[in-house]
Amino acid sequence: MSRTIRLGSRTSKLAVAQTEIVAASLKEQFPDYNFEIVTKTTLGDNVQNMPLYSFGGKSLWTSELEELLVSTGPESIDMIVHSLKDVPTNLPDEFKIGAILDRADPRDALVVRSDLAYKSLSELPSGSVIGTSSVRRTAQLRRRFPEFQFKVVRGNINTRLAKLEDPEQGYTCLILAAAGLLRLDFGDKITQYLSSPNVLYAVGQGALGVEIKNDDEFTQSLLDKIRDIPTTLVCTAERSLMRRLEGGCSVPLGVESNISSDGVLVLEACITSVDGNEAVLSKLSRRVTTEEEAETLGKDLANQLLSQGAGTILEKINYEKLSHN
Numbered sequence: 001m002s003r004t005i006r007l008g009s010r011t012s013k014l015a016v017a018q019t020e021i022v023a024a025s026l027k028e029q030f031p032d033y034n035f036e037i038v039t040k041t042t043l044g045d046n047v048q049n050m051p052l053y054s055f056g057g058k059s060l061w062t063s064e065l066e067e068l069l070v071s072t073g074p075e076s077i078d079m080i081v082h083s084l085k086d087v088p089t090n091l092p093d094e095f096k097i098g099a100i101l102d103r104a105d106p107r108d109a110l111v112v113r114s115d116l117a118y119k120s121l122s123e124l125p126s127g128s129v130i131g132t133s134s135v136r137r138t139a140q141l142r143r144r145f146p147e148f149q150f151k152v153v154r155g156n157i158n159t160r161l162a163k164l165e166d167p168e169q170g171y172t173c174l175i176l177a178a179a180g181l182l183r184l185d186f187g188d189k190i191t192q193y194l195s196s197p198n199v200l201y202a203v204g205q206g207a208l209g210v211e212i213k214n215d216d217e218f219t220q221s222l223l224d225k226i227r228d229i230p231t232t233l234v235c236t237a238e239r240s241l242m243r244r245l246e247g248g249c250s251v252p253l254g255v256e257s258n259i260s261s262d263g264v265l266v267l268e269a270c271i272t273s274v275d276g277n278e279a280v281l282s283k284l285s286r287r288v289t290t291e292e293e294a295e296t297l298g299k300d301l302a303n304q305l306l307s308q309g310a311g312t313i314l315e316k317i318n319y320e321k322l323s324h325n
């Protein structure tokens with residue numbers, strides 16, 4: 001009997017679709033193995049009506065699946081497929097990111113309620129209600145469009161789209177990651193792609209990250225065949241930038257990045273205050289060929305942002321969080 005490799009996934013449609021992408025890439029490289037998808041609900045799926053930061057940030061999407069990764073029972077898995085965006089910048093010691101795969105469109109996208117004719121943010125009337133739960137999105141949009149209102153929207157993509165269409169909820173539009181919409185075949189709902197200087201995207205957005213046990217050389221050897229090197233360099237730089245800035249808290253950091261075929265990585269980043277009144281924007285570009293060089297580029301850009309005053313914005317955010325607890 002041929003060997004079976006088990007891929008762990010959250011239960012949402014997007015998570016499963018993404019895990020299927022990874023399983024298909026592995027099957028193409030290793031046709032003699034079986035690849036099986038195992039789904040599990042995470043804390044993050046269960047606390048959709050709570051403020052996310054009160055659960056210690058992003059690990060709320062990873063812990064239950066990590067338990068299966070270390071389990072030796074029949075339910076054990078070999079790897080976890082994540083949206084890289086949801087993977088904390090520092091993983092517990094026993095785990096690592098074994099591979100980062102090719103990235104879908106990393107930008108945020110506007111989806112307007114289907115009975116309204118508006119196509120872009122600049123066409124929306126004053127007082128329009130923007131549905132998003134992301135501090136990064138809200139802060140950046142408040143800065144450019146102070147005339148809008150912001151309303152939290154929770155749930156997976158399908159749930160959010162249903163809430164948008166329900167007139168009682170009062171949303172004019174949603175801001176969502178283009179990648180998630182495209183992977184679920186909702187690309188035709190996108191009326192505008194957002195970009196710098198209006199809305200920069202989240203670190204890792206649109207990329208898939210595969211988490212494995214640190215010492216699992218066999219699974220690592222499989223993943224080595226499907227990793228995408230340019231995406232790995234870009235996302236390593238983005239994650240290094242965030243690690244240097246966050247100090248344990250999630251920060252309203254937006255990025256926009258690109259790597260040319262000859263390895264020149266351009267990384268742009270902005271830190272915006274929650275009220276949108278202050279922002280620091282910075283950019284760095286350099287040829288990188290190794291993950292270490294990408295890490296250094298990210299760190300250097302973080303230092304550049306701090307020297308331009310980003311620290312003051314971040315301190316205020318951390319102080320506000322402390323005073324809430």
Ligand SMILES: NCc1[nH]cc(CCC(=O)O)c1CC(=O)O
Nearest residue numbers: 083085176177179180205206207
């Ligand atoms: N925060 C939840 C989340 N995690 C990953 C995606 C979409 C896919 C991706 O960004 O890779 C989404 C939804 C969204 O932000 O619209």
